[in-house]
Amino acid sequence: MSDKDPAVILDSAKAWWSTAIIDMKPGSIRFAGFPVEQLIGAVSFPQMIWLMVxxxxxxxxxxxxxxxxxxxxxxxxxxxxxxxxxxxSVTCGLPLNGAMASAINVLDDVHGGAGEQCMELYADIARRMDEGHALDAAIEAGLDAFIAARGKIISGFGHRFHPVDPRAPRLLALVDEARKQGVVNGRFADIGRGVEASLADRKGRGIPMNIDGATAVIYAELGFAPPLGRGLFILSRSVGILAHAWEQTQQGGRIKGPMPRDIPYTYTGPAPRDYPGTASGEATP
Structure with a gap:
């Protein structure tokens, strides 16, 4: 039994978790000080995401x-x-929450992390500019450092399916418009376009900015830290994950693998053989 004063124990319990996000009491819910009933119907979901993080x-x-x-x-x-x-996951019997959790768990460095990595590249280039380097010099040095640390694939540029990712130009156009309106200063749009131009010079061919590079521009322009770039992507992709899981629920199907069972995989192991001391078709004693 503890010999501490009960009031001290209670104060210690209250201090166990500390948050500036929500103040919830009976009959009252406030987010960063704002009553939830005033936010409902007044702010958009993206604004609420911003407020929360x-x-x-x-x-x-x-x-x-x-x-x-x-x-x-x-x-x-x-x-x-x-x-x-x-x-x-749905065809294996998981409910929507299980299917969504399984899918979200693969959104890591390779599939899902490119936006965060691209934001880190942009931030490094911006830091070099703050130290007095010109934009072009900062881009070249930033790219060299990124390649030395991560390899030749530059996150946020190029795409396996799209010669030009149709999403990127539209997003950059919105950034340009926001820049004219004074919503953002356009610094990271200049950095992103500069990286794209540098890669074209280095490779001798165009490697256009993709969705990760374009959203990285927006998240950086809006002041989000690079790790939040991945979190925001996961929030976004969760919508598609939910939609597909629900659609598959409606379509049915049982234990569907990554490809139809009449399309074989490639076996690369040893040729058929017998275990020593046995003959094919005979039971092992």
């Missing part, structure tokens, strides 16, 4: 730009591993 209320224009980025990345078809996993 940043503690401040964005302007409607900032919320609209964040919303555009979130809308752009909701889905990329059932060939995307996270989407395929959500559908396969």
């Amino acid at each position: 940043r503690g401040t209320m964005p302007t409607p224009q900032e919320g609209a730009l964040l919303e555009a980025a979130l809308v752009s990345a909701v889905d990329h078809g059932p060939q995307a591993p996270s989407i395929a996993i959500s559908r396969m």
